[in-house]
Amino acid sequence: MPELPEVETVVRDLRPLLIGRRLGRVRTGPHGLRRPWLKAWTKPLTGAVVEAVNRRGKWIVVSTDRPERLVVHLGMTGQLTVADAGVPAPDHLHLWFDLDDGHELRFRDPRRFGSADLFPDAAAAEAFLDARLGPEPFDLPADVFRAAVARTTRPLKALLLDQSVVAGVGNIYADEALHRAGLHPETRGHAVTPAQADALREAVAAVLTLAIECRGSTIRDYVGGSGLKGGFQTEFRVYGRTGEPCGGCATALERIRVAGRSSHYCPACQPVGDRG
DNA sequence: CTGTAATCCTGCGAGC
């Protein structure tokens, strides 16, 4: 699924296609969406004009000239795109709006791990997001991250996947950042030096920046807001490359399970350190 | 506070 770079690409793609457009009829698919926190579709956005499309962590927030906020999460396989209304609706379409220019805003999600909710106003949406998300990775103070690392015995991989520590990092970019920082995914936070914590924070920001420049990574389902796939998957140094030689030292890359997720790393470049 | 597992779903590739 889409992590921060993919979601950022979606909102950048959607802005020119959506801002200024008037939403028409809204329709929902037969399956509904998974785990909606709010189902206020009784107050539809029909007739509202889109004013902004923003990202917070892996969440997308669509604002209009009305108070309500549409908050979308792509889950593992979600796609939020603008398509010509003449293009036949694909399978697994769950929510779509007519636009006033002959296009449609479509939310498609085969696995239905995503969500789309309508919050009553900006404050409610913000409260919802802030309750579960830490700082954005590009806006994460060094001392804050050092402290978060130092105070826990959790493995670094689990820390990076915790959205309340830093928002937007998922399984791919956690592995890629740990490799770039030379840290083993099982290394415990309290065993990490401040310099290593800084290196990890910088590696996270760096890999996310590169991935955004490549429009994210497409492994299977991901597409941007205009339907284009990402390109960063060819730049992976460890993710999905078990058994292949490390680009830095040629040691065979390995895969283990950490925090319930597949974790890819180089046993030579990423020394085990203190596993607690 | 931790960690682990299960859960929600569909689809695909590997292996037999």
Place this chain on the structure above:
DNA sequence: TGCTCGCAGGATTACA
């Protein structure tokens, strides 16, 4: 070819 199995960009909940 057809089947089963394991695995997948995530987040939440229950439980040890």
